[in-house]
């Protein structure tokens with residue numbers, strides 16, 4: 001027998017997502033070109049989806065974000081989405097370990113309308129985060145190596161102020177979350193992180209089923 005919540009939960013399929021996408025802020029020509037050129041340059045097609053970018057913009061505006069930290073820059077796609085939701089003196093500090101990806105991102109960020117609001121920090125997420133001051137950010141977005149997420153969450157709970165946003169991508173584990181025999185080696189790390197988040201008292205968070213699933217949470221303590 002279905003639980004009360006299961007009966008009330010609409011089963012959302014591809015047609016619903018197409019409908020939703022048609023009613024959500026779209027990427028502009030610049031971001032679409034970035035996506036195409038990133039693929040031509042050999043970057044993997046693992047940037048967030050446009051509707052995730054729009055969702056992050058709404059959340060950043062809701063918490064009046066000025067300072068954002070991102071772990072996992074890739075080509076700068078999500079950093080540009082987020083920077084556009086910040087005031088003129090806002091800043092996204094985005095961290096990338098791969099030098100070629102950091103070069104690509106810096107090139108595109110420099111040509112964007114938010115060039116003055118994004119800094120690319122080169123290095124490993126845990127090394128770079130350690131250098132950021134406590135309570136120096138209003139929001140953080142985790143989108144790098146999945147095994148690193150627990151450490152990134154710990155550091156972001158220090159760096160992001162109380163009331164700020166902490167989001168993390170890939171909660172649905174590349175579509176393999178519930179597979180009996182997942183092929184992606186990062187699936188166990190995603191599952192472990194998904195089990196960890198509800199146990200952390202300093203954050204209240206939910207998984208929003210956009211893209212590959214995105215944790216969105218608020219630092220509460």
Ligand SMILES: C[S@@+](CC[C@H](N)C(=O)[O-])C[C@H]1O[C@@H](n2cnc3c(N)ncnc32)[C@H](O)[C@@H]1O
Nearest residue numbers: 047048072074077078097098124125143144145
């Ligand atoms: C999913 S991509 C980021 C996508 C980007 N946020 C977007 O939506 O446009 C993940 C990135 O994290 C980087 N990465 C992996 N391990 C990392 C680490 N330990 N520290 C920093 N960056 C890392 C990868 O090189 C890759 O470019």
